[in-house]
Amino acid sequence: MENGKAAGAMNAALTQSLIELEQHVSRDGWDQGPRLFALADTAALIKAEPRLAAALAPETVEVSGLGPMRAYTSIEQEGFPGGKALDEALAGIGWPETVDGAALVVERVMLPPDAEAEMPADGSGVDLDAWVAAHPQRQEVRIAVGVLRDGSRDCALRLRSRDADDEVLSGPGLVPNLEEALAQTLRD
Template sequence: MTTSPDLSDAGLSLRLAVSSLEKDVAQLGWDRSPSLFAFVYTKSIFPQLAGEMDPIEADQLRAALAENPLHLTAVLQDHLPPADLMDTLGHLVFGEDVAGVAVSMERFLVSPQADADAPADPREREKFLLAHPSRQDVRIVAGATRDGNTWCASRARAEDSDEMVAQGENIVPELLEALKAMLVSDEELAQLASEPDSAGVSDAD
């Protein structure tokens, strides 16, 4: 992955974390439900991580931290329902102990003509598009941090290799906005937790 010479440590950390997470998710294969991850600063959990690694891996992670103290580690939070993904994310929040969040999700793309030709009825439309010859399955890993940085990595099933992963800041704008909205201050978190029918309050495990 190429990076801009003036990219901040925070921006670089997110890009590296999303890229690494995408590779990890890719090893699990296709046809999986969306997953939610919390990004935490690696330095805050380094003793725990180092204890689970062999000495060489621990030294490599220590070197990465020395180069960039804002290095991030992804912690799996939950597997999410595909149909209600955006609604589910809209009811979850994280406090300041979480530096950022990411979602891994699969979706399919079709040609503009196929989209125009699809029936209006939602069920018939989905059936038509799923069976269309132009359909392409893709997996997207999108991440955002509370400092405003965003990054996405997208892999197509038809070109399933690390070398063919597309990356960019704004591949899925609506999803990125939902992720940023999940990152609240501790004050907001306490207020939400005290309200009836409040959004889900989450902590990174």
């Protein structure tokens, strides 16, 4: 696998999982802290624990067996980030081989590219967080970012100003630094 392709690779099952995950988290409303999830292959979970079949894919259990189901099951990691800064908390995470991927849901304030060009330089003495928070073009967003061991990456993003399930955007590379930090948790 080529690194360039892996870093930008997209996986339809991952995309669907992230959209579902963002919608799940959205039911708890806005102003939440970061939430971390392990992504496990649903079929492998059911094979290991057949009693989970109805809970993981209740609409797809058939008399003849299991029909199509979502590819990944999200398992929330309680207590994350445990009072640490997000980058520090992610740097301390490592997953066992049974985990196929990881997902993180965070809320942030973002600026459009033209507004970012106006930002004061580091070291200017301006509190950048306060500057961004006060900017008239700021957008509050909830981002679900996910990575898989095969290098696939994707994001689902909801603007607070367009807070509806059918307004969730998705695509790889929306938050590349966060994608990379999350990918590091899957490396040995």
